[in-house]
Amino acid sequence: MRCNKIHLPNCMEINCADDCCRYGVDVLPEEYRRIILSNLATSQEFTRPYKRDGELIYRTKLGKRGCVLLMPRRGCRLHLSGHKPITCQTFPKNLSEAKTANRQGYLPCLDIMKPGP
Numbered sequence: 286m287r288c289n290k291i292h293l294p295n296c297m298e299i300n301c302a303d304d305c306c307r308y309g310v311d312v313l314p315e316e317y318r319r320i321i322l323s324n325l326a327t328s329q330e331f332t333r334p335y336k337r338d339g340e341l342i343y344r345t346k347l348g349k350r351g352c353v354l355l356m357p358r359r360g361c362r363l364h365l366s367g368h369k370p371i372t373c374q375t376f377p378k379n380l381s382e383a384k385t386a387n388r389q390g391y392l393p394c395l396d397i398m399k400p401g402p
């Protein structure tokens with residue numbers, strides 16, 4: 286199967302407001318445990334788990350800038366840790382999702398995105 290990977294610019298090298306993190310993110314239980322055990326966040330920074338499709342899901346709470354794991358000026362606290370939730374690592378999943386987010390104003394980097402090989 287051919288995969289057309291979207292090559293977004295490095296988040297930390299462009300000037301944006303981290304708007305793609307404005308709504309927080311769903312976090313799987315194993316991700317939640319890894320983040321807590323690595324002292325990257327506290328349990329108070331997540332919602333109580335809820336069930337979705339029979340699976341327990343946590344969600345990051347929201348602060349002034351959006352996801353509570355955003356740092357005060359720029360970027361995600363988890364960015365260099367290797368413990369970003371899979372949803373954050375894989376966003377946007379495809380060009381359609383990217384275009385929708387861009388139209389809704391929370392993926393401005395799409396405007397400077399380069400097509401993959």
Ligand code: SF4
Pocket residue numbers: 305306309310345352353354355360361362363369370373
């Ligand atoms: S965990 Fe990090 S990358 Fe994911 S929404 Fe929160 S701040 Fe953004």
